[in-house]
Amino acid sequence: MHEMGIALEIIKIAVDSIPANLKNPKVERINLKVGKLAAVVPDSLKFCFEVASKDTALEGSLLHIEEIPVTARCINCGNSWTAIKPVFICEKCDSGQVDLLSGRELDIVSIEVEEGA
Amino acid sequence: MEVKVVKKVLSVNDTMAHQNRKYFSDKKVFVLNMMSSPGSGKTSILEKTVGRLLPEINSAIIVGDICTTNDADRLAKTGVPVIQICTDDFGGDCHLAAHIVGNAASDLDLDGVQLLIVENVGNLVCPAEFDIGEDARVVVLSVTEGEDKPLKYPLMFRVCDAALLNKTDLLPYLDFDREAVINNIRQIHSDMPVFEVSAKTQDGFPAWILWLKKQVEKKVG
Incomplete structure (x- = not known):
């Protein structure tokens, strides 16, 4: 529901990351990591990004989203696993003392940018 | 060229x-972020909670909604300082962001206040x-909402420290399986306390009030 706000933050961070020495920079691709547990819908985010990036150096660029699976580790027995469903109970020892290792990411990894004409 | 951002x-x-x-x-204030879907009874719970905390704990409330000051008007009658944030002014946001809470908090006189409760915008996602x-x-989850809500909104139940199951006075009239909902919460967050309460009758309030007092005392003494 807050994908437009997220898209605007991504655009701001990406624009700020363009090297100052590039002439007429044109961003071709933004590489983003989004955890499966993050409250973000990738398709909505892409739509919002496309709309919000108009008239910026990011217009027409590809927002590449790598979805990160939810992984967890049992504090009790050390077992780790990839959670297909949102169940945080250890499959081996039944403990609920579980650390989330991944799945909440919402990170910009890199931008791919070229000099324009 | 690829530019690392990370x-x-x-x-x-x-x-x-x-x-x-x-x-x-610095202000020695314990801050509680209260979240739920719309209509689960956050405001009713707070109306009944802040009076019960006195005289040991003085509270203040920041309440967030997209529109209207209805909740603040209700909560002001409890006598505690209340500030209403309408996110419409900030683009109709579905959540309270940190800068909005910070601005509202700076408008409150927090001297002598031990507990600041932030009633977030009704929404189980953002x-x-x-x-x-x-x-x-x-x-807060009310018994009219369905037992599977924790499984549908796992992040919310994972990041919270306690859950309130509200409107238990309606249980005799509903096909609500309270064991199923508690089991679903346990799958997401096994050791999270669950307080079964009715804001209408105040059943179950003593355990919730005790938990809240302990949290406040742990921070502000």
Whole structure:
């Protein structure tokens, strides 16, 4: 529901990351990591990004989203696993003392940018 | 050319939340972020809670909604300081961001206040993602909402420290399986306390009030 706000933050961070020495920079691709547990819908985010990036150096660029699976580790027995469903109970020892290792990411990894004409 | 960025998209919010946390610590105020879907009874619970905390704990409330000051008007009758945030002014946001909470908190006189409760915008999705500088988070779920809500909104139930199951006075009239909902909460967050309450009758309030008092005392003594 807050994908437009997220898209605007991504655009701001990406624009700020363009090297100052590039002439007429044109961003071709933004590489983003989004955890499966993050409250973000990738398709909505892409739509919002496309709309919000108009008239910026990011217009027409590809927002590449790598979805990160939810992984967890049992504090009790050390077992780790990839959670297909949102169940945080250890499959081996039944403990609920579980650390989330991944799945909440919402990170910009890199931008791919070229000099324009 | 590829330019490495490696930055959290919500880093601006995280920075503001960090500043809020420091401000609240300096003021010796415990901050509770209360979240739920719309209509679960957050405001009713707060109306009944803040009076019961007196005289040991003085409270203040920041309440967030997209529109109207209805909740603030209701809560003001309890006698505690209340500030209403209408996110419409900020673009109709579905959650309270850290800078909005920080601005509202700076408008409150927190001297002598031990507990600041932030009643977030009714929504089980977005508020879970935004740190506002709170010390603890609670989620309210009412028995009219269905047993599977924790499984549908796992992040909310994962990030909260306690859950309130409200409107238990309606249980005789519903096909609600309270064991199933508690089991679903346990699958997401096994050791989270669940307080079964009725804001209407105040059944179950003593355990909830005791938990809240302990949380406040742990921070502000």
